[in-house]
Amino acid sequence: MSKSVHQIIEEQVKRWEMGKIKERPIKESIDVITLSRECGCQGYEVAKKLTKALEWDLFHNEIIDAMVETSKNTRELIETLDERGMNIVDDIVSALVHHHHLWPDEYTKLLLQILGMVGKHGNAVIVGRGANFVLASPKTFRVRLVAPVKTRIANIKKKLDLSDDDAKKHVVSTDSNRAAFVHRYFNEDVADPSNYDLILNTGMVALDKAVQVIKCAL
Numbered sequence: 472m473s474k475s476v477h478q479i480i481e482e483q484v485k486r487w488e489m490g491k492i493k494e495r496p497i498k499e500s501i502d503v504i505t506l507s508r509e510c511g512c513q514g515y516e517v518a519k520k521l522t523k524a525l526e527w528d529l530f531h532n533e534i535i536d537a538m539v540e541t542s543k544n545t546r547e548l549i550e551t552l553d554e555r556g557m558n559i560v561d562d563i564v565s566a567l568v569h570h571h572h573l574w575p576d577e578y579t580k581l582l583l584q585i586l587g588m589v590g591k592h593g594n595a596v597i598v599g600r601g602a603n604f605v606l607a608s609p610k611t612f613r614v615r616l617v618a619p620v621k622t623r624i625a626n627i628k629k630k631l632d633l634s635d636d637d638a639k640k641h642v643v644s645t646d647s648n649r650a651a652f653v654h655r656y657f658n659e660d661v662a663d664p665s666n667y668d669l670i671l672n673t674g675m676v677a678l679d680k681a682v683q684v685i686k687c688a689l
Contacts, residue, residue: 476533476534476537477537477541479534480534480537480538480541483528487592500610501609501610501611501612501689502527502593502594502595502610503589503590503593503594503595503596503597503606503610503611503612504521504527504595504596504597504611504612504613504614504685504689505596505597505602505603505606505611505612505613505614506518506521506596506597506598506599506614506615506616507599507603507613507614507615507616507661507666507667508598508599508615508616508617509616509617509618509623509646510623510627510641510642510645510646510649511618511622511623511624511625511626511627511630511638511642512616512617512618512622512623512626512673512674513616513618513626513673513678514598514616514673515531515598516678517616517673517678517681517682517685518531518596518598520678520679520682521596521682521685521686522596524682524686525594525596525686526594527594527595527596528594528595528596529595529596529598530589530595530596530597530598531597531598531599532598532599532600535582535585535586535589535597535599535600535602536600538585539578539581539582539585542581542584542585579656582600582601582656583605586600586601586602586605586606587605587606589602590602590605590606590608590610590611593610599649600652601652601653601656601657601659601661603615603666603667604653604657604659604666605657612668612669612685612688612689613666613667613668613669614667614668614669614670614671614685615664615666615667615669615670615671616670616671616672616673616681617670617671617672617673617674618672618673618674619672619674620642622673622674623642623674624638624639624642625638627641627642649661650662668688669684669685669688671684671685
């Protein structure tokens with residue numbers, strides 16, 4: 472990545488602030504895609520191709536975590552929303568806490584705020600961090616990418632230059648950590664198909680074709 476994560480966030484904030492100056496029409500169409508993925512199914516690659524095809528912004532784990540960290544010390548990110556937008560984000564957080572019977576800690580509250588804020592701005596593809604549980608609204612399209620274990624191990628082996636055993640351990644560990652994250656922060660099963668609008672097997676569907684399918688589904 473040629474730019475640092477914080478440079479990307481700073482540029483994003485500037486775009487959002489410029490957007491506040493213009494009167495934006497109320498959108499009824501889908502303008503957020505959440506993308507959940509099994510380890511090794513090339514979800515990040517699909518997300519990059521999708522954002523390029525749609526001319527939207529990409530938010531993945533590293534960026535979302537940096538936004539949460541930034542928000543501990545400043546409200547700059549949240550304040551890119553107008554008053555109505557901030558109220559909507561508060562409503563999202565309250566509804567989610569109530570629906571999932573959560574007792575949120577500081578991280579959870581900030582994570583929900585950041586995801587709600589990104590969702591309110593729209594034109595976003597959000598990878599991971601349980602975004603599909605936070606932004607389960609008519610404006611959000613929730614995608615899950617899967618692939619056979621052998622395919623995923625082979626992809627990780629090639630990508631990270633690992634042995635077969637190490638690639639398998641990486642896939643099992645990453646999937647386990649992601650499932651634990653979703654269970655801890657959202658009290659949900661990451662693999663439950665009812666939590667998604669579309670599930671694609673990238674072991675059977677080429678990445679470019681997967682992007683086409685998602686675009687058609689929109």
